[in-house]
Amino acid sequence: MNFRNPMCLVAVLTTLMFPAGLAHAAVVLLDANTAAGSPTETGFTPIVEAAPWVNNAAVTQSGITVLVSGGLLDERDRGAIADNGPFTYGDLLRDFFQGNESAEFRMSISGLDPNEIYEIQIWSHDPTSDNGVTYSYDADVDALDGAVLNTTGGPYPDNDAFSFTRTVTGITEVNYTITNDGATQSVASKFNGIRITIVPEPGSLALLGLGGLALLGRRRKSNAVCRLGSRAPAVDAPTDPCRPDPSETP
Ligand SMILES: [Ca+2]
Ligand SMILES: [Ca+2]
Ligand SMILES: [Ca+2]
Secondary structure (H helix, E strand, O other), X not given: OOOOXXXXXXXXXXXXXXXXXXXXXXXXXXXXXXXXXXXXXXXXXXXXOOOOOOOOOEEEEOOEEEEEEEOEEEEEEOOOOOOEOOEOOHXXXXXXXXXXXXXXXXXXXXXXXXXXXXXXXXXXXXXXXXXXXXXXXXXOOOOEEEEEEOOXXXXXXXXXXXXXXXXXXXXXXXXXXXXXXXXXXXXXXXXXXXEEEEEOOHHHHHXXXXXXXXXXXXXXXXXXXXXXXXXXXXXXXXXXXOOOOOOOOO
16 A cells, blocks of 8 residues: 555545544434433433333434333332442433333334434433343344343443444334343343434445545646555456546646
8 A cells, every 4th residue: 555645534534524424323312211301311312201101202303213112110219329430321321211020111213214323322221220121122123133141230341331322324213122031020121221323334435435535536636656565456347436537627
């Protein structure tokens, strides 16, 4: 790779920076709070039960509706959890909805664009009890998808602690069931909050990178030939990002 050629350096930097800049744009950020007004995590929208014993907590963001569709028992706020270093979600994890002990906790997510790739992350954690309990989730689009062991009081190494994450595409709706293995104490499952982000498709990123390179190539009116080692396309290939279009008037 010829880093003395500014075009090549820009090519590499552009390819590296586009994913970082576009990846994981958040479209849904919801914090399950208590109706009494427990604190909301920065950047999130609070959701609460409409009334005790009612399973209709729902909100729509960016055209996507998240509905707590069944099994809801009530809510809890376990008190302050200090943010610390890479962990900044204390206000998200301290409060949660919990499922009925005789039923599974269910949630539906609808309004997804089948052409998008979504990363769905759900937090399931009780900061002060149920130590040793495993929460698991089952989504309707494939097999059992994951589990997380509850540990009283954390630790919280980062914002991904005590969460399930999965990626979906090609669908408009997904239904979740969260369960609890009942190993100790209550068998009520927990729901602290949810985040849904859009993951850029690799193909789109490549096109964006090539588009940016083509633009730079025209602006610089350079005849420089970029050498990208064994991965370089043929120099006369029409998609070669490092060559200005010969049909263009300088
Ligand atoms: Ca909260
Ligand atoms: Ca915070
Ligand atoms: Ca919460």
